[in-house]
Amino acid sequence: MSTALLEIEDLTLSFAGVRALDGVSFTVGEGDLFAVIGPNGAGKSTLFNCISGIYRPESGSIKFAGRELLGSAPHRIAQAGIARTFQNVDVFPAMTVRECLLLARHRHLRSGPLAAMIRWGRSAREERAALRHVTEVAERLGLGHLLGRPVGPLPHGVQKRVELARSLCMEPRLLLLDEPVAGMNHEETAEMAATLREVNSDLGVTMLLVEHDMSMVMGISNRVCVLDFGRRIALDSPANIVRDEAVINAYLGGAL
């Protein structure tokens, strides 16, 4: 059994009387490729928003590497080592891939604008290191030849890879992936699945994934948590989840 990296305990949050999360608990182990699935409105995005500090749950606890995250601002949570990808790449379309990745990387630098003026030596070194790191990440994700190209006109599948690269430039310990293959064709989905597996095993990045593509989820994850109406209805290996009657009735009957 791996060491616990993310411990979610009894998380509850309501919106105008609707229980978006209702006493949800689970643990993501270091190195896991952990999926959260469930029908529309099950509470998956709400869960991500709680972990990344955008929503504050009414009760419960979210521990990351043993430290309570509840009440921490989103930028503190990111600094603690949790990065997140969004369903759509949220950048200025005219930005190049390089600029987009450098922007993410800059949050990682120690020098702010003032330090950049005063201690330009360290700042220049950090800039060079940032550029090296961004290039390495882009090459690993097959984006090296696109570094100078604007993000806006790139095909959807490539933009999703840029989004993944952007989050990896922050060197996260835990990556929250929000529907990483939504809108992708079969080939792009297979490529993205292989990349995620590689990032998980080669870079040792633990992943928490929300996705509706069930064959992709079952193919890459080692643990699956199923939510329905804000409640956890199952938590098991993919092989057992596809046979679970409650899961089939609530979700997989329609999704497989």
Ligand SMILES: Nc1ncnc2c1ncn2[C@@H]1O[C@H](COP(=O)(O)OP(=O)(O)OP(=O)(O)O)[C@@H](O)[C@H]1O
């Ligand atoms: N900001 C909000 N204000 C009001 N209700 C919300 C808000 N965010 C989520 N909800 C409600 O909480 C419930 C859970 O929604 P959530 O978006 O977390 O589900 P989901 O599992 O991510 O769905 P999907 O698969 O469609 O993205 C839904 O009933 C939704 O309408």
